[in-house]
Amino acid sequence: MPTTTPQPAITATGLRKSFGDKVVLDRVDLHVPPGSIFALLGPNGAGKTTTVKILTTLIRADAGTARIAGHDLATDPNGVRAAIGVTGQFSAVDNLLTGAENLLLMADLHHLGRTEARQRVAHLLERFDLVEAGRKPASTYSGGMRRRLDLAMTLVGSPRVIFLDEPTTGLDPRSRRDMWQIVRELVAEGVTIFLTTQYLEEADQLADRIAVLDHGRLVAEGTADELKRRMPGGHVRLKFTDQRALDSAVHVLGRQASRDSDALTLRVPGDGSLRSLKPLIDRLDQGRVEVAELTVHTPDLDDVFLALTGTPDTPATRTPKHEKAAIR
Incomplete structure (x- = not known):
């Protein structure tokens, strides 16, 4: 069918x-x-x-x-x-009514019958953990x-x-x-x-x-x-157990990786998607490089918000229509 x-x-x-x-x-x-x-x-x-x-x-x-x-x-x-x-x-x-009375008022506005209204109110008070509070004024x-x-x-x-x-x-x-x-x-x-x-x-x-x-x-x-992923600054962080493994990774990945010898880590630009991770992992695997830890770092929504919105008087640079469509 x-x-x-x-x-x-x-x-x-x-x-x-x-x-x-x-x-x-x-x-x-x-x-x-x-x-x-x-x-x-x-x-x-x-x-x-x-x-x-x-x-x-x-x-x-x-x-x-x-x-x-x-x-x-x-x-x-x-x-x-x-x-x-x-x-x-x-x-x-309504602060002058109890919780239960507020709910019953809404039930009246929805034209529920008395029995159905009371059943509905009892269910909602229990669901929202307001059974005891339901007998008290909302002002409290x-x-x-x-x-x-x-x-x-x-x-x-x-x-x-x-x-x-x-x-x-x-x-x-x-x-x-x-x-x-x-x-x-x-x-x-x-x-x-x-x-x-x-x-x-x-x-x-x-x-x-x-x-x-x-x-x-x-x-x-x-x-x-x-x-x-649309924001710049995303990267993959690779951590190694020793200097030898770090050197091997640098040899395999070349200039695209940023090295921190003290922390035994490499930082590789990337958006964290499977499409970008797979070739990176394949290259490390082909080079027989042992990675102790792999973490993906992407910008957060704060970065997205600040990049896409302007000041109260000035809009941010508009997203081209073809870019907008690509993430829908």
Whole structure:
């Protein structure tokens, strides 16, 4: 039987948005497969939150088209709203209500019956480790507890696509990692996550694909490893047990290797890909050079971010279209 390609969770073509004379989004294209985590990175003012607001029907684009979970953004906004959940930068939790009451309020907004609502609330309180806290006012919650409750409220309607707009801002490292684990579990259940974040480590840890937005335009897109390999400075570090092995490696590899005799290491430029590693290893093997340790060093997402984004007033040098396409 012929196999069918899963319908994308999010597609957008040519999204544009201006506020007065300021262009905030300039022909943004997006493609997010179902059951994946897509991270949108960019400096403050790059257009990340505007993108989320457009895709979640909060504001209209000036031009372009988009489909969310199979629903056209322009012609079926109610269908989009029924399929998505949104957790914004600022908590939507009502401090005067208990955790359970916040969840029941969301259940009422989703028109769940009394029995279903109570079952759903009990399940979410347990899932997010808020059973005991659920009886207390939200004003007594820590930052991490509030974010967990906020996400639990988003899940009351069982959304297929969840937009997380900087969900871990202000959280301590433990609470941030707890949130990461929750996100991974959601994706394992088939939920699609559209994530914006200021924490590059967060995108590196979570995202299947990353897009970089700068001054309203997408300047790069790919996996974290693909983006890192585009930056200069990647290398393979070879460590040897003795000077003789080091000398043999220098003889085999020649001028391409940078030598550190004291540390018994060689540094060989490379992007860390299998395509570049295989010939290096083959040459060492043919020369019968014993390597004690091989490590690959690539630039991190901080390097990618700084190279691809400009100052608040000046965009970075744009990525040529043929280079951008090559990493998709």
